Amino acid sequence: MPSRAFSDAYFRLLQRFIPPEIAQHREAANCARMFLISHTVGPILGNSVPLALYLLDPTPGWDLLALGAAINAFWIFPFLLKAGISYTRLVSASVLNLNFSILLSLYYNGGVSSPTTPWILIIPILSLFYIGGDPKVRMRLLLISAGCFAVFFALYLIGQPPRNDLPEYAQHGLGIVSTLAALCYVAMMAIYYGRIFDASRELEAEVRRRRGVSEELRGAVIAIEAATAARSEFLARMSHELRTPLNAVIGYGQILKEDAIEERDAMMEKDVDKILDAGQYLLRLINMILDLSKIEAGRMSFDSRPLAIEAVLAAVAQRHGERAREMATRLSVSCATDLGPLVGDEQRVTQILDAVIENAVTHTRGGTVTVEARPATDAAMFQIAVRDTGAGIPPAVLSTLFETFSVDRDAAEGRYGGTGLNLTLVHRLCKAMGGSIEATSTVGEGSMFTITLPRGQTHAAGSTTRPQRELALAA
Structure with missing residues (x-):
């Protein structure tokens, strides 16, 4: 499917921006991937707000230019990450820039009643997505957001922002655009988070399955070792049992050979030699089997x-x-x-x-x-x-x-x-x-x-x- 191919190509592109020291840790790599997604797709959705203001506001000012610059600055962060800048520092700078962009939009477009208010929800969501379970970074991001909000409220109360001359229909339009963009942004991050969650569950299931297979293999190895020990014990005992009658065969063969020599019976001597030759070879095989069994069972001793x-x-x-x-x-x-x-x-x-x-x-x-x-x-x-x-x-x-x-x-x-x-x-x-x-x-x-x-x-x-x-x- 084209969409699937595009998605795979997009994630392969993102992987190039993740440093090796982060990529080798699954949780850190997932957070970094979320960071890159929000900084590549996020500015596209975020630019809908300054674009709507530009089209709807009859007198756009410098604040609109500053808002657009702050939103487009997010595209720089993936390259900074690839260049080796500390990930936690980039996260802190990104959250600071996000607070600035959202609060700037609120300040010049009606304060808490601004049509861009839904974007405030983005701040805590992204903060959690970026850092995973690191409590130190979480506290740092909370302090950054709290400080930004304190400055915003202080400026809002002390120095009233200039009156916005957006028509009422324009404010409604901006509210619709802003809300839809924020919803799309949150939905995109939630979908990817869900994908990570599903992948984690599949990975956990695979780990459990492999752990079960490992236990089965361990049990099989124990059974094989027990069977090998039993086999070695059996071979050792049987070798002893076989050598006793075989020594008797060889002994009587030697007696028969002596008798054949005394009687000068060349044919009998030749036949007895074959018996002795075969008996010696069989005894040699039994001794080799016994030695191999001792070595496998760890019972072989050496006289140094x-x-x-x-x-x-x-x-x-x-x-x-x-x-x-x-x-x-x-x-x-x-x-x-x-x-x-x-x-x-x-x-x-x-x-x-x-x-x-x-x-x-x-x-x-x-x-x-x-x-x-x-x-x-x-x-x-x-x-x-x-x-x-x-x-x-x-x-x-x-x-x-x-x-x-x-x-x-x-x-x-x-x-x-x-x-x-x-x-x-x-x-x-x-x-x-x-x-x-x-x-x-x-x-x-x-x-x-x-x-x-x-x-x-x-x-x-x-x-x-x-x-x-x-x-x-x-x-």
């Missing part, structure tokens, strides 16, 4: 002791050396000499390195896997970087690499389809230990996993070089 990172790296390299030789891959491990003393849980650090290095070796055929322990940028941390020259990780997989149950990324996938738990557990362990793990990769060139862990002790200052010595080498 002096950490011999060189020995840990050497042991991991030896453990994965045979697999590297099967893949025709060179596995090298090195450690910076300026790491200083480290403190950590050796078992968990070994678990993290086992998972990452196994993943690198399994996906690198005929290449190299390099493991390097080094100081981190943060003196309170150290890093272990695992680089490989394998096939690399596609960007779509890299973005979800450490998420639970994402397949096609784990070392176990080659044999059993993969669950995605291995790297997920590594990520959770690093985070639980106060560190992190990051992965970068280029398809066709290789990948690098950077494990950052707390050293448990501040690194000695002044160390700038990082010589390395080779710890293990498997070809």
Whole structure:
């Protein structure tokens, strides 16, 4: 609708005159918007009085010129507000100018019996609209109005105004014009105030609705947390229950393998190896599920002791050396000499390195896997970087690499389809230990996993070089 479009354009124009510090407060912005409406539309309606006097008064005087100037001065106030003049000062000046305009019209057009008397009602209405609930400004405006009325009555009683020679029909005409203009003015402000009131009610209703939704979400979060805790508890208990018979299966499998070796039954030994391989993998999955459950439930504990990172790296390299030789891959491990003393849980650090290095070796055929322990940028941390020259990780997989149950990324996938738990557990362990793990990769060139862990002790200052010595080498 054209009227709706005009209204929206008008309010967008008014918004440009409201300073940012006022616009960010809803009540203050509404008062400022009311102030701007009255100072843009008000002078149009107010000019009907001097225009009627000019047309009806046979001898218009200087008072008519002063009245017109005072009314048109209201158009300056929006620009003063935009220029950064204090809003309360502008309100005070506006009310003072309003009192002057109305009382000047009364003084020269019959006093209290003047046809322009209805405009007196505008003064308290606008005063309330401009200031909202500020008691200090309200008192100031009341004092301004009271002072203006006192001066008016003093002048009216002491010095009689000049006799107005308006004909009787002209006075009636001026009264009609003045009353209609005042009614339009009051109606316009009331309509806008009603619009603000309706908007406030809608806003309050929306706030209540969102508060209700927030309460529902809070209840849902509590329920989810309870369900997560129950799930973690269930997984932890079931993992213990599953490990007991599984250990028995593995134990009896080892006995059967010994018997097969003694009897030199190669086919039986091969079948038992498959049973043991599957049992070990299943035990590994159960242990990962148990560890994830402990971390989610906040029950994971770490045994912090002096950490011999060189020995840990050497042991991991030896453990994965045979697999590297099967893949025709060179596995090298090195450690910076300026790491200083480290403190950590050796078992968990070994678990993290086992998972990452196994993943690198399994996906690198005929290449190299390099493991390097080094100081981190943060003196309170150290890093272990695992680089490989394998096939690399596609960007779509890299973005979800450490998420639970994402397949096609784990070392176990080659044999059993993969669950995605291995790297997920590594990520959770690093985070639980106060560190992190990051992965970068280029398809066709290789990948690098950077494990950052707390050293448990501040690194000695002044160390700038990082010589390395080779710890293990498997070809």
